[in-house]
Amino acid sequence: MYFCPHKILFYMKHIKSFFVLLASWSMYATATWAQTPFFTHTVEAGETVYSISKIYHVTTEDIYKLNPETRNGLRSGTTLKIPQNKADQKFSRFHTIAKGETLFQLTQLYHVSAEDICLANPGLTASNFKAGEVIVIPPSNGKEAEVQKATDDKGTLSVLNSGCKEMHRVKRKETIFSISQKYGLTTEQLIEANPEMKDPDYKLKKGSLVCIPYPEKKTVKKTPSNQELFPQKSGPEKMQQITMGVLLPLTQQNSEGEKMIEFYQGLLLAVEDLKNMGTSVTVYTYDCGKSIADMKAVLTRPGLSKADVIFGPLSSAQIPTLGNFCRENKIKMVVPFSSQCDEVYKNPYLYVSNVPKSALFEETYKLLQDQFSNRHFVIWNSGEQREDDLTFINGLKRMLNAHAIPFREVSAGSSSLQDYLSLGRKNIIVPNSASLKALNKLCSELNLFKVTNPEYQFSLLGHPEWQIYTNSQLENFFRFDTYIYSSFYKNMNKVACGPFENRFEKDFHTELQNTFPSFGMLGYDLGRFFLMGLANKGNDFDSNISTWRTDPLQNDFYFKRASNWSGFINNKAELIHYTPQKKIDVIEFTKK
Template sequence: MTNHLKSVILTVILLAGIPSTDALPQDSQYFLHTVTQGQGLYSISRMYGVSEEDIIKANPGSETVIRIGEELRIPRSQKIKFHTIEKGETLYRLSVENNVSVKEIMDANPGLSAENFKIGQVITIPAPTGSDPLTATIETAGQELPEEIAKATESLTTDDAPYKTIHPVKRRETIYRISRAYGISEEEFLQANPKYRNSRLRNGDEVIIPFSAQELAEREKERMQAEITLESIADSTLFMLHDLKKRHEPGTVNAALILPLSLSDSSSVEQMMMVEFCQGVFLGIEKLKNENISVNLKIIDSGTPKTTRTSSVFSGIEDADLVIFGSKESDQIATASTWSTENGIPLVLPLNTNADFVFTNPHVFQLNTPQSYIYQEVYNHFFRVFDRPKIFMIDAGDNSQKEFMAGFRQAANERNIPFETILLNSIHEDISRSKYKDSEDENFKQIDEKIMELLSLDRQNIFIINSKESAPLASFLPVLQLISRNKQEGMETYLFGYPEYQTYAVDHLDEMYEVDTWFYSWFYTNNMLRESVDFGASFRRAFSRQMMISYPSYASYGFDTSYYFLKGISLYGDEFENNLHAIQTNPVQMGFKFERVNNWGGFINRKVFFIHLSNQYKVEKIDFDQ
């Protein structure tokens, strides 16, 4: 680094007028969190390492409902320092206030950018390292300040003396003459040289020539402008400097696939699923090879949880650009997450249901998304598809979908949409006694009349069972069939359900077509679609057998996952995370729509499809992102 640059940075730190101490907290006990789409108490508590009970205690009423945009008080943790960005704050100023480099703040918050550095965003502040904040940032980036910044701050280094100059007194010079020569008043001269109030100038004396009042005003104006320029570093240049160093350029991808391939029962269904996932990865790499994309893949058996705790499975893959880790064991995932953090390597978790690690590890890609995030996507898409809904919740006495239905009711209430409840138990016995094929059955007529009175001719009447189990669906389908057959002309009725409905369609396909069924899912394969047919043929050619029937299909899952991630890294290298939405694939089963859960955490997949089994006996797969 040049001496000029060092002097610029040193002067910046001194003149900014900011002490190098911990920043004053927003509150000594709490900081603020603004609720965003999909967040619930569980996910928020995992983000900050506090209990749900402590959040509820600080925010009475939050146990009942929290809304998007609502501010919650979060108890401060002793382990990690969080800060909510306030009005007027910049990245540069935060770095100096907290005595950490800009690079350290950005490394701790990879989701932070010039675009989202704004009021209300929460960031994590790393512990001070003792290094000079701005100097450390520039030196690490290996760059000097941009020309426009250096030029704007030049006055702070060349004009930082407390006086204009030192003047050697010549024979017969007076205070009046010297003051006139430098454009200052006699009083300004005497303030800088007070001893001459009571003594005369002598030949050879050295006197201080101060700045005039006008010059001081101009210097202060330049200083303020320079500091304003320096503040702009937080929103532009410093983010640019942070991204200059690269670990891997686009090209050949080094990847590792870690799966539990040696389970105790090698003939178990789970064992077969792991094998098919691996085979799907092979087919994904084969397709990439046909596109001239080179992949070096190392396959590792994760073994038992005890084996993985020793981190032995991660030996020799420190140069990997990506690791797909297929274990479902929390202990194994904890080990993998720690290793990923220490090495800065993306970690794809396709099979685990415990999503806790995505909230604190910026390198994690969580494919099994926390349900609260999926639900918000479902609500938003639902009200895009149905613009005039009247919702009927069929209460099956099952609380398994309590969270989903509570959110649905809240979303409907916010839109002033009618939402009614019908008890399934009240009609279940009538259904079991009735003879479905006899359209004159009195039990069905009574049921039909009760529900028909509630239907609206001007709205889309949508029935949602508050259970994802098959039995309530099987009980209610005959009722809905009768309603569909006897409704007024022009009246719209639909059934809306869950991902599990694609498995129940095996036994109830005709009924689900007739009642005009919709359901959401983050995976779906229609075996009549071209990509599914082609993939099935490729699988049979490669492995001389049919894929096992499962929901989701693990072979398709492995294919879609490997193809998306490996292609993305081959195209974008270390810029992969900044180009997730630019990666174009044609998935067989899974779609991908990744978003960071917070500035310091990883990515969740918010992709949701709607599947429509229409009463025209057609299947539609609706992708809302195309």
């Protein structure tokens, strides 16, 4: 076979060009990937791709690209790759703490002070500084953490003392480590000169005097621990005076306006409780309408900028405006009604009390796994389904499969229900719809089945909306050993509920509305939770919020930060059990 030399040269040139092009593309791809680094995030119960995207200021598509398996749903404990968003000017970058990493090492790596890292991550403490935690690293300010030398000697007193070179008056946010560094000492030398520091309960207090010993000729620099770098707290200081703001649309002449009035009245009863306990509460109440313009106008009114806590608003559109105001003035902002609040992921002063559906579902799955791992589940398809119901049922199936809990699906009207139930295990029947129509249809089938097949044991698992139907369905709930998952429960058998209703009627000359939930009880429970928390824990309230409890009438709260730099979201979930003995029990998840 003959090849023309000119053609050979032609092909060789093109082959060479192809490899150059391929190499260029490879270098471009590598460079592009290097410019979009990622960090890792461990999924927690209740999180969704959407909520994670809001925490890290990226899009859901950004997460899907790096984690394509997430299109099929998330599982708690899964590790995701999250891209850094360099376009976001508010934060420098996010960092996932590695095993063995310390706060001091991060200050050296990013040239940011420990104080700035702590301020940017109000949820970060020495105890939760651990591998896997994600923190935000603020822009570098050129300072080298706590190792910089202080040059300001104001407030230091020289004394004629045989053991002390001079006395130092403690300033706000100073630590044993920062004081020792200021005077060229080791922490051991400073503690040795001040024996009271050896007490495990010792806390530095602003204004107290510290003995500064004569330095030894040689001092050994010691790498500070996390305990030394984190600000030391002097313990909770009770608040004797609290200023509270209420911003709601209170003048609407409709059913929504009536609910807002009742919620406000519940808050006032909580205020009265605090006053009876000896805490003074000043209340500033303003009608804020529903528009952003209305909110901006209200925020110029007297008293609000000095508030300790503000309850409101109702309108989701007003949340960013009020949120910015509360952040600027360091005011706790309690959002009572909206469960979808993106602002909470970037504002550490927000508290979302209405449990998001995703969190409620995940907490319910944990409850079901905890209580019913040895049961047989039957998903009853009614022929109708809302989006929320579909989300719950799909998540339930994933949980059952993941933990090898048996389940089957059956359609409404099936003449052979016994073929889908287990004789060896107690069954949990779960309708795929929360509607009253579906509930009536299911109860009709089960009444007939129970008569003809008494050997089968089963319970019902119902949706939160079923509490609305209690008046007409209570006997069915008892008969079928029903469990209803919910974030709240108005237990009228509770001893305190009757007196509260009487007190409400006496003070406001009207009865509580028959609503789901009771807005008067919601205002009362929410008001007591925050006002009593502030009165007892003061500025240390956030650090204790996960364990802080009151005795609620209807709504209990389990607040948790969405991230170390975010606000708090309520994750409360419970099972309301209507027993065949006509008792009503409330079951909560307990960690084993």
